[in-house]
Amino acid sequence: MYMILKSMKKNKLRNLVIVVQLIFGIVILSNSLANYKYYISTREKAENASSSNVYEVSVENKADIFKVGEARDHQYISGEENQISTVYKIAKESKLVEKIGFEGLGCNSCQYTNEEENEGKFILKSKIKTIGIVEYSKELTEMYNFKMKSGMNFSQYYKSEKAEDVIPMLISPQLSKDNPIGSIVKLPGGGKKYKVIGVLDNSCPLLNELYNMGCLYKPNNGYFCVIGSLLTNKKTHLYIKLKDGVSKAEGKNDFDKKLGEKFETQFFGLDDMAETVTLPAPYAARYILFGIIILVLSSFGIINTVLSTILKRKKEFGTRIAVGATKAQIEKLVIGEFIIFFAFSAFIGLIIAKLISGQQAVWDFSVIGISIGIVFLILVISMIPAYFRMRKMNPVDLVHGR
Structure with a gap:
């Protein structure tokens, strides 16, 4: 370990640039994974949060023009309270509705x-x-x-x-x-x-x-x-529970007929609500991909740097062999540098990601495990070129600096 750290100390600037790149990639990757897990887990909870066939019902103008005081069959559907009153009247008279509930403004x-x-x-x-x-x-x-x-x-x-x-x-x-x-x-x-x-x-x-x-x-x-x-009497949302066997489409058609031609009802169920929760999930997935790309590009930088330094360090390796070091020990020295690069970057990157993430991010074993697993996979792939380059080196040539 001492020899590895001493070797890395000779190239401080190069190593700092590589570590910063790795940390940046790990922060984006792990933070995106934590947010993605949040959206997925929240959707699962939302889907199980309500009894079946429950919908929030609202009214919309078919022309998407909701003019205040616009008349329809001598009725006015302007403002939130009047909308709810209109839907409530229809729901109360409908034979398809089992229960009606309100959410109020506290x-x-x-x-x-x-x-x-x-x-x-x-x-x-x-x-x-x-x-x-x-x-x-x-x-x-x-x-x-x-x-x-x-x-x-x-x-x-x-x-x-x-x-x-x-x-x-x-x-x-x-x-x-x-x-x-x-x-x-x-x-x-x-x-x-x-x-x-x-x-x-x-x-x-x-x-x-x-x-x-x-x-x-x-x-x-x-x-x-x-x-x-x-x-208070201020109601912000109206919910209905349709009777067993009544579909969302049947309920909506029943309400729309009673509303007339200009307006239509919107049935927003818990499944629909859960779907809105996962809308940001594709964005989180996109950043996961960005993080992986940054890590891969960083690993290419490490590969190129290590391969070039292997050629420059032939004389150093030859001196080590001359004083008793084996080829296997030389290989461990180079591979050790890889491991320290990634291990240090992963540790610092996960800490930074956790500190900057919001309260909604889910930092469980799966998020941390997947982050470390991806980093480890990239580490192994990065080590392959350097490992085979080291295997081809002839100890005798190294001793003579060739």
Whole structure:
């Protein structure tokens, strides 16, 4: 090892350039793999998050021109609330719909008044002032399968608990430290009380997160809660569950007939939502390819450098053989340089990639293993030319510097 390091020290600039190239390739490769794994794993979770045949329903103008106040059969479908009201009326009258649920618009800022702060034991405790709040109607909580780290979800709560004068609430792990399961808390503005019934699994997306075309996020640094009731009359999304045996196409045709010619309904299911999550996956795959290309090009640089230095170092190798070194030891010296190049670069590259990656990246054994495996494969391929060049060297010629 000492001889290998001493040999590498003679070419500091050359080695630095090669190592930087390798690290750059490994950072791109491993970071892209971590993000790709995130999108794929999130899609799998999203596909299993809801009961079957559940769709978010909205209205669109067929001409893609949604004019405020445009009349249709003496009705106006302008603005989000009127759209939802129109779809709700159709869903309520449809014989194909089994259940209707709403997602509401919750407050995003927990700013308590002095009076509320004096009731400290009832306040939802948090290390930050701004908390994301998501509202689900009771019917919607029965359609969506919340994944839990501890406690119970809404469906389990409604089955096991008697009616209480409190509203059930699920909280994020960030809030669970100061608000244990069973806590009775209040939110800003209003005297309603909420009971913490469970802690959410942060790795499973919520319905509202699936609208963001794959850019999933956790609101307010992960400080959020889900309430099993609508706080206001402001409804942002309407969901329906079609009866067993009713297809998405049948449901859409039924709604479209009742809407008329100018408008049509959009049925957006959990499968469709999961598809939006994986839209960025091809981009991640493209960067994986970029990383591999950079590593391959870097390995060519290493091969050329090592082969050229082998020719220049014949006299050095000859001197080593003259003082007792074997040909096998010379080969180990050169191969050792390869291994140190790649091992050092892989180690530093993985650390840098982990530090610069976002919270959404998944750094599990498969991501790290695949990254190291690709680097090792390129290492082996890179060593082949140098190994055969060394095998052809005649020890006698080396001793004479030929």
